Amino acid sequence: MAVPESNEFFVDPGRCIGCNACVQACSECDTHKGYSMIQLDILDRSSSPQTIPVICMHCDSPTCAEVCPADAIKRTADGVVQSARKPRCIACNNCVLACPFGVPKMNTGMHLMMKCDMCYDRTSVGKKPMCASVCPSQALFYGTREQIEKLRPSSRPVHEFRFGMQEITTKVHLMVPRRSPLVALDVGAALRLAPAGDISGGEDPLLSGMAEGTFS
């Protein structure tokens, strides 16, 4: 079984209300062995209630797999990067340190890296991933492109990211304002925009950058 081509994952951080439902639901997925593989990032608690759910973006050139010395991280033909294979994983933490999105999680007790695998047992049979099925604001949306265009007329998906010199194209899409001219989300540049040492400063650089379209 493979994940159907028509269904895609869209993350819309602007809609996230930080309810943690996805975090709870994630641990219910059978492929996650009872552990939650999603992380709810709180951007800057003092200035904003903004939260971002972090799921695996399923890169075309997965950095986690590139750095794996044991050849344990594999991507299936439908483009889903799977958790490390248990017989191969040596729990070296390379993937955890290398992933630009910070997705892989090391389970030291099990000596195994586990990560968001888009709930492969569910999506491969046509169901939604756990997080997308419970998200009340549909910040995590799993469906066809026609559906997302109809539901979010003022947003559009991007799936290109830049981390310094590294360019990444992903299977999962991030929703950005439709009027924003950005093609690729330059995360490295966004981090540089933040004043050094000033973490309390007003706007969140990533979100304001998106709104102003400072990224190309």
Add this chain to the structure above:
Amino acid sequence: MRIENPDSISKSPDGRPIADQPIWREQFPIDWPTDDFRSRRDFTKLLGLTSLAFVVGQIWIAFLAIRRRAAGPLPALQVASREEIPVGGSKVFDYPRAGATCVLTRIAADRFVAYGQKCTHLSCPVIPKPAENCLQCPCHDGVFDLATGHPLSGPPRRPLPRLQLEVRDEGVFAVGVEEGIL
């Protein structure tokens, strides 16, 4: 997105095509369909089937031994007349069946020896050398004792199969095989 061609889903970080990539990228692919997984179950299956093949082989060998025993003693075959071979001379013959080549050597006026001619190393025919009191295999210079058939030097580790001989009035007869299977 489901992409059938494995080459097109393997995108290396430098973006160059698969042909320009180092060989380890082909040997350790990230993509599941191009990886040659050997599961523990496959390995166990291989082990199980191999041991089963060994068991069947042992049963087959036992069956052959029983059949040979049931066939009774080997028939006597006249190899040569008593005066046909001079001392130090030898003669090649087939015993107990055609294709099982043996070599008879007269090492003394009243002593004959005969061995299977297949070297126990890699089955080359051995050549009697009565002057050096040995049989020599020319392939890898294996040497056997002419009196007993035991290996003296070179790669062979097992003795040559020795034929039981009877010297009767009418000639030299092969009547059986002492060891090994001819």
